[in-house]
Amino acid sequence: MTDFLDEKRREITDRLKELKPQVDEYSRLEAAASALAAVGGSAPAGAQTTTVAIGQGWEVLTRSAVQPAGIFGTGPATVRLIIGLLICVLLGLLIYLLGTGRARALKLVEASTAKLRHQALHDSLTGLPNRALILDRISQMTARSRREGTRMAAYFLDLDNFKDVNDTLGHGAGDQLLVEVGTRLAGTLRDGDTVGRLGGDEFVVLVEGASLSGGIEVVADRILDALSSPFILDESDTPQWVTVSIGIAEGTRERPEELLQDADVALYRAKAAGKQHAVVFSRSMQEELDDRRSLENDLHQARDDDQFEVRYRSTTDLATGQVGGVEAQLAWRHPERGLVPPSTFVPALESAGLAVSAGQWLLHAACRDGAAWHRSGDPLTMSVDISAAQFDREGIVDDVETALSSTGFDAGHLTLALAETSLASDVPTTIARLQRLKEVGVRIALGEFDSGYSSLTFLQRFPIDALTVDRSLLAETVDPGEIETLAGTLGQLGRVFGVDIVIEGPADGPGPVPPPEEAGTPVVTGRR
Numbered sequence: 200m201t202d203f204l205d206e207k208r209r210e211i212t213d214r215l216k217e218l219k220p221q222v223d224e225y226s227r228l229e230a231a232a233s234a235l236a237a238v239g240g241s242a243p244a245g246a247q248t249t250t251v252a253i254g255q256g257w258e259v260l261t262r263s264a265v266q267p268a269g270i271f272g273t274g275p276a277t278v279r280l281i282i283g284l285l286i287c288v289l290l291g292l293l294i295y296l297l298g299t300g301r302a303r304a305l306k307l308v309e310a311s312t313a314k315l316r317h318q319a320l321h322d323s324l325t326g327l328p329n330r331a332l333i334l335d336r337i338s339q340m341t342a343r344s345r346r347e348g349t350r351m352a353a354y355f356l357d358l359d360n361f362k363d364v365n366d367t368l369g370h371g372a373g374d375q376l377l378v379e380v381g382t383r384l385a386g387t388l389r390d391g392d393t394v395g396r397l398g399g400d401e402f403v404v405l406v407e408g409a410s411l412s413g414g415i416e417v418v419a420d421r422i423l424d425a426l427s428s429p430f431i432l433d434e435s436d437t438p439q440w441v442t443v444s445i446g447i448a449e450g451t452r453e454r455p456e457e458l459l460q461d462a463d464v465a466l467y468r469a470k471a472a473g474k475q476h477a478v479v480f481s482r483s484m485q486e487e488l489d490d491r492r493s494l495e496n497d498l499h500q501a502r503d504d505d506q507f508e509v510r511y512r513s514t515t516d517l518a519t520g521q522v523g524g525v526e527a528q529l530a531w532r533h534p535e536r537g538l539v540p541p542s543t544f545v546p547a548l549e550s551a552g553l554a555v556s557a558g559q560w561l562l563h564a565a566c567r568d569g570a571a572w573h574r575s576g577d578p579l580t581m582s583v584d585i586s587a588a589q590f591d592r593e594g595i596v597d598d599v600e601t602a603l604s605s606t607g608f609d610a611g612h613l614t615l616a617l618a619e620t621s622l623a624s625d626v627p628t629t630i631a632r633l634q635r636l637k638e639v640g641v642r643i644a645l646g647e648f649d650s651g652y653s654s655l656t657f658l659q660r661f662p663i664d665a666l667t668v669d670r671s672l673l674a675e676t677v678d679p680g681e682i683e684t685l686a687g688t689l690g691q692l693g694r695v696f697g698v699d700i701v702i703e704g705p706a707d708g709p710g711p712v713p714p715p716e717e718a719g720t721p722v723v724t725g726r727r
Contacts, residue, residue: 377400512528
C-alpha cells in the first residue's frame with residue numbers, strides 16, 4: 200500500500216514539473232496584458248474606429264470605411280429599390296386592368312351587338328330598313344292605328360326596266376341608282392315615316408297619321424315627282440330617267456305581311472297599266488289574282504291530262520277575196536270551266552312558264568292536221584301564232600323543222616304569225632332569226648295590226664311576207680262605203696310594202712270579204 204502511494208506521489212510531482220513552464224508563461228502574460236496587441240490588414244483612408252470590450256481586460260479595435268448615409272447610399276440598394284418600385288407599378292397596372300377589363304369587354308360586346316343588329320335590320324347597299332325592320336314598323340303602325348284611329352298605308356315601288364340599267368351601264372351604275380332613289384324617297388317623307396328596300400329594285404314607303412291628311416294619292420304623286428327628274432350616274436355620260444310603278448295598300452291587317460302582299464298585288468296591276476302609275480289595292484284584285492293562280496294550276500294539270508285542243512279560223516286573202524287557209528289557235532276545254540277563251544288562259548300560260556311547251560304542241564298539231572288535209576286533197580295554208588316567249592329562243596328554228604319533218608307538212612304552206620312585241624328587242628338577232636326561218640321555207644306574217652302596236656317601219660326593217668288583220672277591224676266599220684275605203688287602203692299598203700294582206704276569222708259582214716257561207720266556219724279538230 201505504501202509503495203502504491205509513493206508511486207502516485209512521484210507521478211504527480213513529475214506532472215507539476217512539466218506544467219511549471221506553462222504556468223510561469225501565463226503569469227508573465229497576465230502581468231503584461233495591457234500592452235499586448237494583434238494587428239491584421241491595413242486600415243482604409245478615412246476609416247472609422249470601433250472598440251469592443253470582451254472581458255478579462257481584453258479589447259478588440261476595428262477600423263472600417265465609412266458607409267454613405269440615406270436610401271441611395273449604395274448602388275445595390277438603389278437597384279433593389281428601383282426594381283421594387285417597378286414591380287409595384289406593374290402590380291398596380293395589372294390590378295387596374297383586371298378591374299376595368301370587364302367594363303371595357305361589356306362595351307365592346309355592346310358595340311359589336313349594335314353593329315350586328317343594324318346589319319340584320321338594314322339593307323347593306325342603301326342603309327335603308329330591310330324587310331325585317333319594315334315588318335316591325337308595320338306592326339308598330341298597326342298598333343298605333345288601332346289605338347289612336349289614325350290612317351296608315353304602305354306604298355310598294357318597283358323601278359320600271361331597271362334591268363336595262365344593269366345590262367347597259369353595269370351593276371355599279373345600278374347600285375348607284377338604287378342608292379340615289381332611296382335618298383330621294385327619304386327626302387319626300389316626314390319624320391316618323393319609313394323608306395325601306397326589300398331587295399333588287401323594290402322599295403317600300405310606310406306613311407301614317409298627318410302624312411296622309413291630303414289623301415293616299417297625294418303621297419303617291421309626291422313620290423312620282425321626286426323621281427321624275429333625271430339621275431346623273433358616274434358610268435353614264437347622259438342623264439338617266441327613271442319611272443316607277445306603285446302599289447298602295449291602306450289600313451290595318453292581321454299580319455304585317457298581309458299589308459305588303461296587298462300592296463304587291465296592286466303593284467302588279469299598276470305595272471300592267473303602264474309605267475309611272477299608282478294603283479290602290481281592292482279586294483277584287485286579290486280575287487282576280489287568286490283566280491289567275493288557280494288558272495295556272497289548272498293549266499299545269501291540263502297539259503298532263505290532254506285538255507288542249509286546236510281550233511281553226513279561216514283566213515281570207517284581201518286581194519282575191521278568197522279563203523285560202525286557216526289560222527290555228529290553241530284551245531282549252533276545262534272539265535268544269537268548259538271552253539276557256541284564249542284571251543283568258545294565254546296570259547296565264549306565259550306567267551306559268553308554259554307558253555313555250557304549249558306553242559310547240561300547237562305548232563306540231565297544226566302541221567299534223569295540215570298534212571292530213573293535204574293528203575285528202577285540200578291544200579289549205581296553215582297560219583300558226585308564235586308567242587314572244589317561243590320566238591325569243593334559238594330553238595324556234597328547231598321547233599319548226601321538227602314539226603315539219605315529223606308530220607310531213609309542206610313548209611311552203613306554213614305561215615308563222617308574230618306579234619310586233621316579239622320583234623321589238625335586239626333587232627340584229629331578230630332579223631337573223633327570221634332569215635333562218637325563211638331559209639326553212641316558211642312564211643312570216645306580222646300580226647296584231649288592229650291592236651295599235653304595229654308600225655310601218657317593221658314592214659321595212661324585217662323580212663315580212665304578210666300582214667294579218669283581224670276581221671273585227673272591218674266589222675267595227677258600219678258604213679259599207681267605209682269598209683270599201685278601208686279595204687282599198689289596206690290593199691294599197693300591201694302593194695307598197697310588197698306583202699300580202701290576210702283577213703283572219705270567219706266572214707261576218709258585207710263588202711269585199713266573202714259572206715259566211717263562202718268563207719266557212721271555225722273548225723275544231725284534234726286534241727292533245
